Amino acid sequence: MHLQLITLSGVQLDTDIYELIAPTSTGEIAVFPDHQNLVTVAVPGALAVRHNKDDGDDKLEYFAISGGVIEVTPKSIRVLVDQADHGDDIVEAESHAALERALKLREETDDQIELEQARQLIDRQTVRLKVAELRRRHRR
Amino acid sequence: MASTQALKSRIRSVKSTRQITKAMQLVAASKMRRAQESTLASTPYATAARQLLTTMSRRTNVRQHPLFKHRPIATRLLIVIASDKGLAGAYNSNILKLYAQQLHGDDVEGIKNTTISVGRRAAQFVARLKDTEVLGAYEELSDQSDSRELQAIKDQALELYSSGQVDAVDIIYTDFISSINQQAVIRRILPAGFEPDSTISDNEDVLYEPDLTTLLDSVAHRLVGAxxxxxxxxxxxxxxxxxxxxxxxxxxxxxxxxxxxxxxxxKARQAAITQELAEISGGVEAISE
Incomplete structure (x- = not known):
């Protein structure tokens, strides 16, 4: 089954996989080969990719994604999201610091625009931290 | 004829200017390459969004969706993109000329006009105008796809259009055709247009979750952003x-x-030497006589 992970800054992943676990607006779904045709809304969260059938959970490849659209056919999956950060690229300490900064900003500011920015930052960093945690748990 | 000293110092100053322009040329070349790469990288996203819309348009009338529906234009929003810095040839003047033409055209047709400017040069120009309302001015945008400014522009445009405050959104920018050919152009962003992609085969049996409208909304927003x-x-x-x-x-x-x-x-140096020689030989002549 072919997976394409497409973001505005480029195609992040273009490869054959066995299973995709994705967060959608109706809950988390797992997609295996020969899935029914499906188009669904992706929500911010952790996207997990199992490359081979015998791969254990410790070999899952994680991405922190923002909202988007997922298109599934029996032979292929196309994930269209605004941003996707690879699990390996996420530095937990940095995300923690950024999250704290954003939380502080939300507390202190009265400015609507800054508030909105803070909210976006919090969402993004929370997702990244979740991905980092998932990876840690499975690699132990 | 100017003195050798004066000429020397002029040569020195022109040389240092040349060094600066040469450096700026190299910097611009590398930045251009980077921007070009990003353009290429973002193409699959727009293509995918368009293909998805094609698939969906078989099941529902996409053109009935608010973001796609054409309505009579009474007000429109212009997003004009110029640069923050100068020294880029005719770049800014081309853009602003096209923008001024559009404003004039709207005046003639009695369309009310609002503007979002991107780049300092555009902001300076727009600030001097009386026949347009400025809704936003953005400067020093980063070229990251997740930049806040980009999000803000997109949200503002969508919000204005959805709420009916403007009936069309046009973007004025410079189209990069090749590294020696660029053209100031105007493109309509909203109402969104899309060309059905004929390469996709018809697939009747597709499950849409949670429902088609929500999905259409999501894809349309993404297409506009892209x-x-x-x-x-x-x-x-x-x-x-x-x-x-x-x-x-x-x-x-x-x-x-x-x-x-x-x-x-x-030449000046040689002239001085020749003159000196003539004076010396003149002196020798005078003594020997």
Whole structure:
């Protein structure tokens, strides 16, 4: 089954996989080969990719994604999201610091625009931290 | 004839100017390449969004969706993208000329006009105008796809359009056709248009979750975002490529000037030597007589 992970800054992943676990607006779904045709809304969260059938959970490849659209056919999956950060690229300490900064900003500011920015930052960093945690748990 | 000293110092100053323009040329060249790469990288996203819309348009009348529906235009929003810095040849004047033409055209047709400016040069120009309402001015945009400014522009445009405050959104930017050919163009972003992609086979049996309307909304928003982003990248690549050309011309001119000045200096030097010799031999002649 072919997976394409497409973001505005480029195609992040273009490869054959066995299973995709994705967060959608109706809950988390797992997609295996020969899935029914499906188009669904992706929500911010952790996207997990199992490359081979015998791969254990410790070999899952994680991405922190923002909202988007997922298109599934029996032979292929196309994930269209605004941003996707690879699990390996996420530095937990940095995300923690950024999250704290954003939380502080939300507390202190009265400015609507800054508030909105803070909210976006919090969402993004929370997702990244979740991905980092998932990876840690499975690699132990 | 100017003195050798004066010529020498002029040559020195032109040389240092040439060094600066040369450096700016190289910097612009590398920035242009980066912007070009980003443009290429963002293409699959827009393509995928368009293909998804094609698939969905078989099941529902896409054109009935608010973002796609055409309505009579009474007000429109212009997003004009110019640069923050100058020294880029005719880049800014081309854009602003097209923008002024559009404003004039709207005046004639009685369309009310609002503007969002991107780049300092555009902001300065727009601030002096009376016949448009400025809704936003953005400067120093980063060329990241997740930049806040980009999000803000997209949200503002969508909000204005959805709430009916404007009936169309156009973006004025410089289309990057090649590194020697760039053109100021105007594109309509909203109501969104899309060309059905004929390469996709008909697939009746598709499950849409949670429902088609929500999905259509999501894809349409993404398509609009991608279009604005691509316009920004194109503008960026054009700016750098025009700056590169302007700086290349400046460097060439400086080289020509240095050649001319060097020639003049050598002539002056030679003239001085000749004159001195003539004076000496004149003196010798006078003594020997």
């Amino acid at each position: 279009q604005i982003y691509q316009a920004l990248l194109d503008a960026r690549a054009s700016e750098h490529s025009m700056r590169m050309l302007a700086m290349k011309n400046a460097t060439d001119n400086a080289s020509d000037l240095i050649d001319d000045l060097t020639l003049a200096m050598n």
